[in-house]
Every structure is written in structure tokens, then in C-alpha cells.
Amino acid sequence: xxxxxxxxxxxxxxxxxxxxxxxxxxxxxxxxxxxxxxxxxxxxxxxxxxxxxxxxxxxxxxxxxxxxxxxxxxxxxxxxxxxxxxxxxxxxxxxxxxxxxxxxxxxxxxxxxxxxxxxxxxxxxxxxxxxxxxxxxxxxxxxxxxxxxxxxxxxxxxxxxxxxxxxxxxxxxxxxxxxxxxxxxxxxxxxxxxxxxxxxxxxxxxxxxxxxxxxxxxxxxxxxxxxxxxxxxxxxxxxxxxxxxxxxxxxxxxxxxxxxxxxxxxxxxxxxxxxxxxxxxxxxxxxxxxxxxxxxxxxxxxxxxxxxxxxxxxxxx
Numbered sequence: 382x383x384x385x386x387x388x389x390x391x392x393x394x395x396x397x398x399x400x401x402x403x404x405x406x407x408x409x410x411x412x413x414x415x416x417x418x419x420x421x422x423x424x425x426x427x428x429x430x431x432x433x434x435x436x437x438x439x440x441x442x443x444x445x446x447x448x449x450x451x452x453x454x455x456x457x458x459x460x461x462x463x464x465x466x467x468x469x470x471x472x473x474x475x476x477x478x479x480x481x482x483x484x485x486x487x488x489x490x491x492x493x494x495x496x497x498x499x500x501x502x503x504x505x506x507x508x509x510x511x512x513x514x515x516x517x518x519x520x521x522x523x524x525x526x527x528x529x530x531x532x533x534x535x536x537x538x539x540x541x542x543x544x545x546x547x548x549x550x551x552x553x554x555x556x557x558x559x560x561x562x563x564x565x566x567x568x569x570x571x572x573x574x575x576x577x578x579x580x581x582x583x584x585x586x587x588x589x590x591x592x593x594x595x596x597x598x599x600x601x602x603x604x605x606x607x608x609x610x611x612x613x614x615x616x617x618x619x620x621x622x623x624x625x626x627x628x629x630x631x632x633x634x635x636x637x638x639x640x641x642x643x644x645x646x647x648x649x650x651x652x653x654x655x656x657x658x659x660x661x662x663x664x665x666x667x668x669x670x671x672x673x674x675x676x677x678x679x680x681x682x683x684x685x686x687x688x689x690x691x692x693x694x695x696x697x698x
Contacts, residue, residue, distance in 0.1 A: 457674060
């Protein structure tokens with residue numbers, strides 16, 4: 382709040398719910414003319430509500446959220462399923478701005494798989510992201526332990542070092558020599574870094590509504606890197622992968638169903654999915670998503686001035 386008072390903004394981009402509460406307090410107590418753009422990312426779950434109740438006092442957190450939500454001039458989330466849920470429960474429309482990397486607009490040429498030891502018969506998979514116990518990354522290790530020997534998996538993980546150590550021990554125990562832990566890179570370097578792999582692996586159990594309906598940045602990074610995508614039946618991800626034919630969807634969240642899927646997938650099928658990822662990447666760009674965000678912000682009455690001094694007026698009233 383003190384930083385907001387110091388800078389006296391005309392607009393606040395509230396990144397997730399925590400920031401929305403702060404922005405709403407500033408608007409109600411300091412400057413009622415400030416515009417608030419709420420980027421929700423995911424769904425405001427019951428667990429978040431209980432946290433807000435503890436932080437913000439005795440009033441039910443859901444009522445608090447309803448009150449501050451209506452103060453936003455525009456609202457965005459990451460997929461249509463979440464936008465629908467928000468509208469059904471709260472009565473406000475949310476625009477959809479997907480987590481596509483801004484740097485990946487250019488349709489990158491597929492790497493030379495021959496120079497990457499294509500002829501050795503090994504199919505190299507990558508998973509990158511947060512080392513979260515709820516995401517059951519240990520199951521991805523169990524997947525490789527049960528697939529045929531042609532598959533390997535590299536894990537590029539951040540956070541929770543204790544869990545990472547447990548994963549390393551599990552990998553050594555049940556899949557020795559087939560799991561490699563690689564150092565994480567900067568976000569803007571991910572696409573270029575993972576282009577040397579054959580496929581991206583992500584199996585996340587539906588432990589919450591957000592987890593079930595996730596449409597994460599890693600999916601788009603897999604696609605822009607030209608990888609075949611291997612995922613579970615998470616609806617938003619599965620719809621995209623099936624519509625672009627850029628990968629394969631396991632029939633359930635059970636890791637053994639992913640094992641069966643991998644074991645039944647041929648090298649030629651993987652190559653076809655890689656080619657479709659390459660094609661799909663040309664249809665998806667962070668720049669286009671940002672254009673959508675600007676349109677939504679302007680529909681809320683915001684006037685956006687570029688760094689060069691030009692004013693973005695499209696859709697503005």
C-alpha cells in the first residue's frame with residue numbers, strides 16, 4: 382500500500398488475488414478513480430478463501446472477494462474453463478489470456494534430430510517446473526521405471542529442495558541411469574533449451590479444480606520447442622493437444638496408463654507429433670495473447686501509452 386501511495390498510479394494490474402485485495406483497498410481509501418485490471422491466473426479456491434479469512438478478518442472471505450471483484454475494470458484468467466466457472470459463481474465475465482511465452486512467436490525450425498543421436502534409439506523426454514509434491518513428480522519417475530528401455534527423462538525443477546532430494550533417491554532406486562536432473566534455466570531460455578528433446582511429459586493429478594483445469598506455460602513451451610506432448614486427460618490441455626494433434630493423451634491419471642501410452646507409441650508417431658507441434662507453434666504466440674490482454678484492458682476504459690509515447694487506443698471508450 383505504501384508503494385502505491387508513493388507512485389500514485391492511474392492503473393493497477395493486480396496479479397492474482399492477493400494483489401487484488403491491496404488494489405481494492407487503495408481504490409477505496411486513497412484514489413477511487415484508479416483503474417484495476419485483475420489477472421486471476423487460476424481459480425480463487427476454497428483454500429485461498431480460508432487464507433484470506435485469516436488474513437483479512439472475520440468477514441467471510443468469499444464475500445470480501447465478491448466485493449473487491451466488482452471494482453475491477455477488466456478481468457482475465459488462463460483458460461475458458463476457469464472463465465466459465467468465474468462467471469457461473471460470481472457473475473463477472475473474464476477474458477482468457479493464455480500462458481504462451483512472449484518470445485516464442487517465431488516459428489522455430491525443428492532441430493536436427495540426427496545430430497542429437499537420433500539413431501541410438503533413445504527417446505528423450507523432459508519435464509520442467511516446480512518440484513511440488515501435489516503434482517506427483519515421483520509418478521513421472523515411476524512411469525520411466527516401467528516403460529521400455531528406449532525412454533529417458535530429464536527433470537528441470539525449481540523449489541522444494543527436500544522433495545528434489547527424495548526424487549533423486551527414488552530415481553536412483555527404481556530407474557538408475559534413465560533419469561537425469563538438469564539445472565534450471567531462465568524462463569526466456571526454456572524453449573531453446575528443451576528443443577533438443579523428443580517429447581515433453583506432464584501428468585498432473587486433479588487434486589483441485591485448478592489442477593484439473595490447468596493450461597500451464599510448460600505445455601506451450603513444449604509445443605514451441607517442437608516436442609511431442611505426453612499428458613494426462615486434463616480437459617483444457619487434452620482439448621488443445623487433440624485439436625492440434627501435437628501429442629498423446631493418456632486415458633486416465635493413473636501413471637500406468639501413461640506407461641501403456643508411451644510403450645505403444647512408435648518413433649514415427651512421435652515424429653509426426655513433433656511436426657504438428659511445429660505447425661501449432663505458428664498459430665500460438667505470446668504477442669497475440671498480449672494483444673488480447675490490451676483489448677480487454679481498453680474495454681475497461683483504460684488508455685495505454687507505449688514506451689515510445691504512442692497511445693494504444695483500440696477498443697477504448
